[in-house]
Amino acid sequence: MSIHARLLGSVRLPGGRALVDGNVYESRRDGSRRALHFHGDDLEVHDLEDLFAGETAPETVFPMPWPGWDRGGASVSPDGTFAVFSGQRAVRAVGADGATLWEYRHSCWGPELDHEHTGDEQQLCEGYEHGSVRVSDDGLLVWAHVMGDECEMWAVLDARDGRELARLPLDDSFAAGSHQLSHPDGVHMGLCVGMGQDGVLLYWARWDGERATVRDLDESLDRILMGVHPAHEGFLTVEHYGADVSLHALDGTVVAEQSELAWDYTAGFVDAGTVIATTGVLYGDEDPRHWLLAARTLEIRGSVAYPGGPVDGLVRPLRDGSWLTYDEKNETLSRWTVR
Template identity: 65%
Template sequence: MCSGIEHGSCRVSDDGRLVWAHVVLGPEEDWQECRVVLDARDGRELARLPLDGAASGSHHMSHPDGLHMGLCVGMGQDGILLHWARRDGEELTGRDLDESSDRILMDVHPGHPGFLTVEHHGADLTLHALDGTVLAEGVPEPSDEEDPPRWDHSCGFVDADTVIASTVESDEDPDRPLHWMLDARTLRVRDAVVYPTGRVRGHVRPLGDGTWLTYDDGSGTLDRWTVATASA
């Protein structure tokens, strides 16, 4: 890739009209990371917004309001940039989440006003308003172990009322639950997920429609679950 970035990212807007991209522009000796909006029909550049930082990678996420597009940029030892932007006429306007927060953008849901992030080291999950205001914080269930449990980078909205998340250390301890259901408004843990097939390892991928996916590396099995098929 170009100097200063290992890989960028792009996403087509939900209405199919725009392509949002995180790219490096300019000559190698004077490059600039930017957010760029293109016309999805002909690739014509419509707007551009410079960014500060040197990315190692990024991902985009559409906001359900149809106007804003989120961008999460990993910058290695320099932390994480979380940036929301919208196109106002011919201009692109945006704002960063608090630069000191070091948070990863995880999920949004059309039936919920906030967006979900996880602290880079898994200390907590946080629900934010679009302007970055913290609406709720959730921490893993305490344990008797010396090292407190941490959230994995695998979480999101099962539906507008429920968040599912997994804890890192639980994957190594067969006696502890791995996946947890949280209240989507308060991020308080409701209960551990108990699967009828026994312990289910691996990450969760919530789909927002009341279901979620799990993938078992050992067996290569991909399963789709609902609250009815996995009691919580």
């Protein structure tokens, strides 16, 4: 069965592919949606509604603190007044004027043991390993996946000054990279750690105002965290090698599973009742296709038929009834819904 899509808008945005297949799009509890666009040595922040309304100039531009370091990503405060960057040796908060608001130092992500650093400047060491950061939806905390002296850590920082409020050791983690998702309940934060061929670790943590606690779901899961349910009912994952898409309760219990196809590592909630997922982009020999699934059961409703012909590539669902695609040839970001 084909489900016809309707184009809501398109905008030319060179380099915008990362808004679809990277971790540079942030949706907040208050309904705001920002596109974090890395452009040269700057982080350009776009309000998604303004972008599709024709306002191609970013609402804020944050200079990246370590030119040449293009990993680890960033997160922007809900009010848009500061950005937090994940570096190779530090987490740094930066104002729109480029001024450093605070810095939280940590051990180097570089894989070479006992390599030297001279001075306090941020150097670019060998290796591509990195952590991640996420500003909480209330703007009060920064969750930072960093390298500690003895093991990796998930640190909870005060967003005002970078003061460490808690640290959660991640003894089993040997990250190639990671990403984080805030849960719509405003309490929980999810961390997904990719370790290459060694698998994927998945954690959920919470901060109660005084202490942080973490639940390690690795014993039962080797899965990539894809999205959180808009109605607070759980989260979505894809098996490390695409064997299935699964819906989980917050404790990791599998609520529903879809294993009829070989799924790519992109999926998420179009809205509370609908999931979108792709096949053929990363795994399998078939042509790329986009599929809509029932959110509660993950039953396949049908494949998406786009006006004008197939749309290749991955998707980025927005949880408001729409999703994004990117046309690399025309450097165009498009927004779709069901007709």
